Amino acid sequence: MRKFDTKVQHLKYKVLREVARLAWNDKLLDEVMNIPKMIVPGDTPTLRCCVYKERAIVEERIKLAMGGDKSNPNVIEVLDIACDECPVGGYVVTDSCRGCLAHRCEEVCPRNAITYDDNHVAHIDKTKCINCGKCANACQYSAIVNRVRPCERACKIKAISPTRETHAASIDNSKCIACGACVYQCPFGAIMDKSFILDAIDAIKKSKNNTEYKVFAVVAPSISSQFTYAKLGQVIAGLKELGFYTVVEAALGADMVADAESRELVEKGFLTSSCCPGFVSYIEKAFPAMLPYVSHNLSPMAAISKYIKEHESPCKVVFIGPCTAKKAEVQKEGVREYVDVALTFEELQALFDSRDIDITALQEDVLDNASYFGRIFARSGGLSDAVAQGIKEHGDTDFELKAVPCDGIEACRVALLKKSKNLLDGNFIEGMACTGGCIGGAGCLTHGEKNKAEVDKYGREAYEKSITDAIALLK
């Protein structure tokens, strides 16, 4: 019955749920200021120094739940007052130092930053230290550790750092790819993704029960590893209970992408994938010279949403997935025409509970549009497998695919660096910003070892076994 990995997620969820509950009942304006006291009752603090600070932070979370700071283009924001301003020590000697004779730490230090006191215990002179870490590697007692803020450790592209004045974390928007790694990793919940649940609620309400226009839910294939306390069919039933007209698999868009991208690859000879908005944003910001190599295909979400918009108008499309970067993608020109709102699984859980929908009590509905290959896009390596299949189905037997599946943004960086120096042994870079692929996304309720197996199992259950069959009518 575990719904979330951490208490931070749970707190964020409670705020989203209460904001949504008021919005459904048209009471948001009148009663939103009651939420902090509802979530932090009494006068005994449980999270911070006092209940007033706790409530002040809840107020900040409410702002994020209602769309956040409109003047900040980034969908990821720091809640200054929630940031605990963790110490930024860098390399320090701990009390595990035994005052040995060897002094290996001193020997390897390139700046002579290590000195010893009367007990032979090592000390690092911070005015000289350049944080190279050689001393930590040299110490046989692991007595030297690197104290790094969890947010900085999470951000592999180094877009987050302490501000000089307040020491609170600050995001460099020119680098940030909105992957949400810091959101999930910050132990104080001081970094959050903006929520657009109010837009989703508004879209459902104004559809007047799908009579004014139809509201489509497009769900990412990683849903198969989520809501594990219920059956997938019950989640689908829950979505319809919420007021969605019907539910379509984003994986069908993935089938469309696999079909088109495998043709594009054969034609151009080299491509980088365009499915992951974090990866595409990383190329835009850190490797602009590589932009011509990015596949011209829409992402699976956008591809299937485009089809829906073109064939089912008037309608609105709400994407639900594991991804915070999708919230940025749906604001881009060329995508915003097709997808009206992007939500996370966390937010979907809050929406269910804001209407007191117990999905475990619902009768199972069905979800089946895509093929095995579209569905396995949710995990690292799946896209490469699907492109290989696409090439096979098209009969392009002369083309030898050399896929480079990059699991996480660090692997992406290595592959892009190699390609920019013409050292890459491969002709297709599958870039996934999150470790494990989409199943590692920051908007997932839970992250677990079994998630990859769940995605593969869900893939095998697909009625369609080939990409061509899945997209038979979508040309």
Added chain:
Amino acid sequence: MKISVCIGSSCHLKGSRQVVEKLQQLIRENGLGDKVELSGNFCLGRCQEGVCVTVDGEFHSLSPETVGEFFTNNVLAKA
């Protein structure tokens, strides 16, 4: 003439792809490619009656087995 076949989950599991393939084949065999436009849509809200098909907006309930009969009566006769 516009034929739309539901490719939503429920109809898909009842064989909408087979229906589509048979229709494509029949359209080809009868040389109606210019006159008939075949497309897919998601859910007509009558999942119990699937596979749901509309011909110029008129509702029909099909299964892969009844495509031939449907084609003769509703497509060939009117095209």
